[in-house]
Amino acid sequence: MPETVAAAVTRTPSGRLALAASPEPIALGPLDGRYQSAVAPLVDYLSEAALNRDRVAVEVEWLIHLTNNNVLPGAGPLTPEQQEKLRGIVTEFDAGSVTELAEIEAVTVHDVKAVEYYIARRLPAIGIENLTAMVHFGCTSEDINNLSYALGVKGAVEEVWLPAASALVKQIEAMAEENRAVPMLSRTHGQPATPTTLGKELAVIAHRLNRQLDRVSKTQYLGKINGATGTYAAHVASVPGADWQAVAQSFVEGLGLTWNPLTTQIESHDWQAELYADVARFNRILHNVCTDIWSYISIGYFRQIPVAGATGSSTMPHKVNPIRFENAEANLEISNGLLDTLGATLVTSRWQRDLTDSSSQRNIGVAFGHSLLAISNVAKGLKALDVAEEVLAADLDTNWEVLGEAIQMVMRAEAIAGVEGMENPYERLKDLTRGQRVDAARMQEFVSGLGLSPGAEARLLALTPGKYTGIASQLVDHLK
Incomplete structure (x- = not known):
């Protein structure tokens, strides 16, 4: 028999096997590991792969926009078939595309330039290799990035976070309606106070949360595509006859975004700070919900419905712990820590540009992920509650x-x-x-x-x- 060659074993300095050397990737963070299933929908909008796909989409749409509007002499409209094939670069973006982009970036050491080359490679197959020079025409990297982030955040909020948050509030509204007439002793300063009803107190929560959802739903997602310092200098130098402001406005608005006419090299990110403040406020109200529900459980107002096979304590068999609400508390605090940091740092940039936002924005998905995880836990926790009306009545009496x-x-x-x-x-x-x-x-x-x-x-x-x-x-x- 041939001699078996033992695989090289990698160990940590302490002598333990190195988990990082495992053939299967092991997640460093909980959102990509333990809680991956709860936040998976955000991957399509706020992951690095999704960012690159949106970059490809913006570059492709910019090329189509320029040709459809005959902005550059000699580059007229593309045929419907050519446009469909160009957009196919986006719709067929997959794991192989992610790998290919990473290989290109390893050479360019520039993520947006890698996207430009990735698209250029595909133009000959579409029969428009003569338009290679139009890919990324007049653009600085931030022209592509700001639009890509806006699209990603917009998609994540409108397609994932808002539906989940809205469903949770509807769940609380249903509980309020069901318990509208159930009398309950109030506690102000922790002391017995004028009675209320459980339904009314739940309605207060739903009303507060709904106000924040309304603010989030009205978010303006701003974008710009005006060059290296926001002056259209390269645009005007190369094609002086074009109405570049009109071209830019129609393009940004065509993406479903709000055009920002006045920027430096970067879109100022003020809209992001506004959005994150609203989401953080929703989180803070929900955190208060968690602590109140936890307290009501502790005094017996709610019974927790046991889950078959579940263990509340490793040593005390009787326990059913309010872990969903405790887990949510922690994740809401982590989410807000990130949202507050993003809101504070993204509105500042040295002179016409610095790159602090580049690293900061890569944590947007993490911030929303912890919020989404908390929302999921609260929803599950509420489903496992039963109102102990006899306890509420005895407390009143x-x-x-x-x-x-x-x-x-x-x-x-x-x-x-x-x-x-x-x-x-x-x-x-x-x-x-x-x-x-x-x-x-x-x-x-x-x-x-x-x-x-x-x-x-x-x-x-x-x-x-x-x-x-x-x-x-x-x-x-x-x-x-």
């Missing part, structure tokens, strides 16, 4: 002192109406209720001895903590 507010307000109204003996209502209720529990019998005895008008006394004697919710259930209708 042991806090009759919360009716003190109602009683003293009725006394004030009675005093205004001329009923005698209604002096110092706040102080009298304060003496009765502050820092002590008052049961139903004691509260009704107090009310009966106030000397209220018959109608007012009857209303208060019929009142219980569970009925003292005002119009909370009606307020849920604002979600409609």
